[in-house]
Amino acid sequence: MIKRIFLLFFGLLFMMSCAAQMPKEDSNDSNETQDVIDNNSRPKLVVGIVVDQMRYDYLTRFYDKFGQGGFKRMINEGFNCKNNHFNYIPTYTGPGHASVHTGTTPKYHGVISNYWYDKELKTSVYCAGDDNVAPVGTTNNAGKMSPHRMQTTTFADENRLFSQMRGKTIGVSLKDRGAILPAGHTANAAYWFHGKDEGAWITSTFYMNALPQWVTDFNTSNKAESYFKEWNTLYDISTYVESGSDENTFERGFKGKDKAVFPYDLAALKVDNSGFDILKETPYGNSLTTDFAIAAIEGEGLGKDQFTDVLALSFSSTDYVGHNFGVNSKEVEDTYIRLDKDLERLFNYLDTQVGAGEYTVFLTADHGAVNVPSYLSSVNIPAGYVSNSDRKEKFQAFLKATYGTADILENISNNQIFLNRAKIMELGLDLSDVQQAIVNEQITYDNVAKAYSATTMNAANFTEGIESLLQNGYNQKRSGDVIVVNDVAFISYSRTGSTHGSGLNYDTHVPLLFFGKGIKQGSTYQKTIIPDIAPTLSALLGISFPNAATGQPLEFVID
Incomplete structure (x- = not known):
């Protein structure tokens, strides 16, 4: 009997403790007040x-x-x-x-x-x-x-x-x-x-x-x-x-x-x-x-x-x-x-x-x-300038020697190369193969640090380094077929002033x-x-x- 009273007593204490921690019945009003405070803040x-x-x-x-x-x-x-x-x-x-x-x-x-x-x-x-x-x-x-x-x-x-x-x-x-x-x-x-x-x-x-x-x-x-x-x-x-x-x-x-x-x-x-x-x-x-x-x-x-x-x-x-x-x-x-x-x-x-x-x-x-x-x-820090026109001339010569025509090139801008996909199809070429061949060519040019194809950008999942930054900036519908990265502090710009x-x-x-x-x-x-x-x-x-x-x-x- 004493044991049962003892258990009931502590059970009541436990329930009262839980009730004290539970939200009160007017808790919705309290939340509304908090929302008002948040709005005013x-x-x-x-x-x-x-x-x-x-x-x-x-x-x-x-x-x-x-x-x-x-x-x-x-x-x-x-x-x-x-x-x-x-x-x-x-x-x-x-x-x-x-x-x-x-x-x-x-x-x-x-x-x-x-x-x-x-x-x-x-x-x-x-x-x-x-x-x-x-x-x-x-x-x-x-x-x-x-x-x-x-x-x-x-x-x-x-x-x-x-x-x-x-x-x-x-x-x-x-x-x-x-x-x-x-x-x-x-x-x-x-x-x-x-x-x-x-x-x-x-x-x-x-x-x-x-x-x-x-x-x-x-x-x-x-x-x-x-x-x-x-x-x-x-x-x-x-x-x-x-x-x-x-x-x-x-x-x-x-x-x-x-x-x-x-x-x-x-x-x-x-x-x-x-x-x-x-x-x-x-x-x-x-x-x-x-x-x-x-x-x-x-x-x-x-x-x-x-x-x-x-x-x-x-x-x-x-x-x-x-x-x-x-x-x-x-x-x-x-x-x-x-x-x-x-x-x-x-x-x-x-x-x-x-x-x-x-x-x-x-x-x-x-x-x-x-x-x-x-x-x-x-002040002896490695830096310099690149000539986009010289690169383009060399690149067009490569395309003619490799594919018999430079017409597969549609545009070069923003360090990206855009290909004429209709022409590539007409010549019976595989787009990803052409992209990779261009990557292999571009990486041989002076002051080109990296080059990646659209195929790589779409297939890989880079989580760090320049590659990750390139991928975050790559829009599948709008970006080019090949992306080129210059050496550190090498820019296509005048010899005066800064760029980015x-x-x-x-x-x-x-x-x-x-x-x-x-x-x-x-x-x-x-x-x-x-x-x-x-x-x-x-x-x-x-x-x-x-x-x-x-x-x-x-x-x-x-x-």
């Missing part, structure tokens, strides 16, 4: 910043020249992913912007380059070009653009779908592709800068039939004209010890000026340098972009209601300056010092207009850049900074990849990932 505005051609080491090289309110504010108050890389080839502007915002690679989003050979149309196409739309804000064909060649959604698209189109998306960049691809297919607007003799921000009928009044007002404000002034270093040039000498043989400079040295009189040089286009190759192009972005935030009322808005903002002048003057130039250093000031100006505006702690920013790049190979050679496109660290290692609402403070050397960005933002917003995203949310970033 979403930022009012997400600003996605892509700095064109920004290597990671620009953050560290120029760190002491930065103020407290731009890059340093993001680093000190936000999260710094120090080992962030692109995980595909080629590292160009179009694929870069698409990959940042779609959370995947060219293998899936289809933007395999800025321009590529279309195997069906038998011609080169532009990643944002669209003859089915009309220009708005200009009569120039520079306005005939849309995102129709990008095959997947961006996180901004998913935010629009989630909010029943009530959350706005605006894209802003000097470059059309820098505004259009990040903003996605459902954007309210994307605006880009048409220079030449117009100097106006434009769009296309993909988005609207007429410019909003605030854009018209901006275009007639003479803001762009105000930057036709002297470009000199912001600080004493003797303090720019983080870069090479001002006068050297590794920079192109501007037409109408004998040497690529400071200062630059832009008002005098604009005549020989395509008018307003010269601004793109100076830090003032970034300042103008900041001016317009601030006008867009005000004009569109971004961050003013309970639905998260997205501003996709790309700074393009860094790329133009890098291509002109090179990674090690004082012009690049001054451009980043001035960009830091523009970021501070933007953040201060957001603090006032949206509210400090009410917006979230991420900053990354669309690719890095190689140091000028002629400079690298001068490879899968090497100088092109893949770029910044990734998160800052603002919902972001932890800290840093990591853990490797992150570009496709992780969009899923991280999607997780922060509680929305669906972009529909072909392959990246993973960076949990350690989210607070």
